[in-house]
Amino acid sequence: MFIRTLSSINRFSLLSILRTHSTTSNTTHFGFDEVPENEKQTRVNEVFSSVADSYDLMNDIMSFGIHRIWKDHFIRIVRPDPQWNYIDVAGGTGDIAFRYLKELDRYYPSAAASSIPLSESPITPTHTYIADSLEQTRIRPTSKCVVADINPNMLAVGKQRSIDNNLHNRIQWIETNAEELPFEDEQFDVYTIAFGIRNCTHIDRVVSEAYRVLKKGGRFLCLEFSQVNNTLLRYFYDQYSKTFIPPMGQIIANDWKSYQYLIESIRVFPKQKEFAELIRSSASSIPLSESPITPTHTYIADSLEQTRIRPTSKCVVADINPNMLAVGKQRSIDNNLHNRIQWIETNAEELPFEDEQFDVYTIAFGIRNCTHIDRVVSEAYRVLKKGGRFLCLEFSQVNNTLLHYFYDQYSKTFIPPMGQIIANDWKSYQYLIESIRVFPKQKEFAELIRSCNFRYVNYENLSFGVSAIHSGYKL
Secondary structure (H helix, E strand, C coil): CEEECCCCCCCCCHHHHHHHHCCCCCEEEECCEEEEHHHHHHHHHHHHHHHHHHHHHHHHHHHCCHHHHHHHHHHHHHCCCCCCCEEEECCCCCHHHHHHHHHHHHHCHHHCCCCCCCCCCCCCCCCEEECCCCCCCCECCCCCEEEEECCHHHHHHHHHHHHHCCCHHHCEEEECCCCCCCECCCCEEEEEEECCHHHCCCHHHHHHHHHHHEEEEEEEEEECCCCCCCHHHHHHHHHHHHHHHHHHHHHHHCCHHHHHHHHHHHHHCCCHHHHHHHHHHCCCCCCCCCCCCCCCCEEECCCCCCCCECCCCCEEEEECCHHHHHHHHHHHHHCCCHHHCEEEECCCCCCCECCCCEEEEEEECCHHHCCCHHHHHHHHHHHEEEEEEEEEEEECCCCCHHHHHHHHHHHHHHHHHHHHHHHCCHHHHHHHHHHHHHCCCHHHHHHHHHHCCCEEEEEEEEHHHCEEEEEEECC
16 A cells, blocks of 8 residues: 655746746747737737637647547546636636536536535625736635636637536636736635646746645646657647648638747747746645654554554555565665655554645555455545545456456466466465455445545546546545
């Protein structure tokens, strides 16, 4: 079993941040051009005012429709929950927000019927609020789903589409700058921005604002064009972008320059690793515990009555078997990772940690060997922080009848003899096969996880159901 907390990484230097999106303190990139910072937003507004009506159509043509697959996958990663307060920034046409609501309705059909106000006395009486300045009193959202965009033309398209899709009474539309959101601190559970952050003047300020308005345990997700890492594919992609997209912009939207800018803005946007470092730099580096109770990286848990502890490392590995731990410790030394892991010999049903200590809990091919599976999942819930995620990888039930038959025959006739040959142990490998057969099926195990109070429980079959990844959130 593996328990892991989110690692903190050295903060991104101010020089690196500035270099990421501006050339000097007073200029920034507008495509390949260098312009004064105070001019970029005006130019960007002109671009999107020009392309607003044909924006989604051009996305289809530019990406051959692939952007729809990207966005659908993006929302599946979000995994909406009806209790969450959600904001999509730079999302004027509503494309991401509509997907969010439809995915929400897919798993929670009653969510569309129930309208839960976020505040008893909302400050804004309508679904539109114009933010004039930072000095203006910050507000609370009046809807569970908020779309924010600086461009009124893009918002107008989104509002009309929300009416066409009968979603207009479920979205609050905000005309505002992503660098200066009008909301109070810690108002949202999820913040998304898709294909918009590269158009902002100060990318670091956008990410910092996202951090400010997110609740503790909240998630920031950004979908953006990036750098192709295959040299040959990058060459053809560059040629396609330069020679095809601006002419298509001229034909469909009567606007060559705006689409020329969109292509250039992709080229000057930070590469994946650079942008990841910028995101890390916007979050404070908080020590896991100020005074760890255990002075070493190993703690032996004898009973539930023993005083619970806090982890002394950002990465913890727990297992009940000392022999398995010994193998892991030696491998960590061989891979020069021994000083980054805390090893815990303990029962998964009785973890020695205090409540709400971890951001992520994983268990791979181990839970079926536990005596009380429900207790293991309940313990995972207890030690996870609010917003924390539970992930379990386990062998499962093959969902194809023919494949199921051959897999069973292979397992019974091949694996125990191989165990005898390799490990001189037939019975142990016979047990491993039998333990898979008696483990709950995918839907049954998902229900067990839900019964332990996890929300947005889901599973994904791998290799036709030979194994499955189960996940859930503590909210």
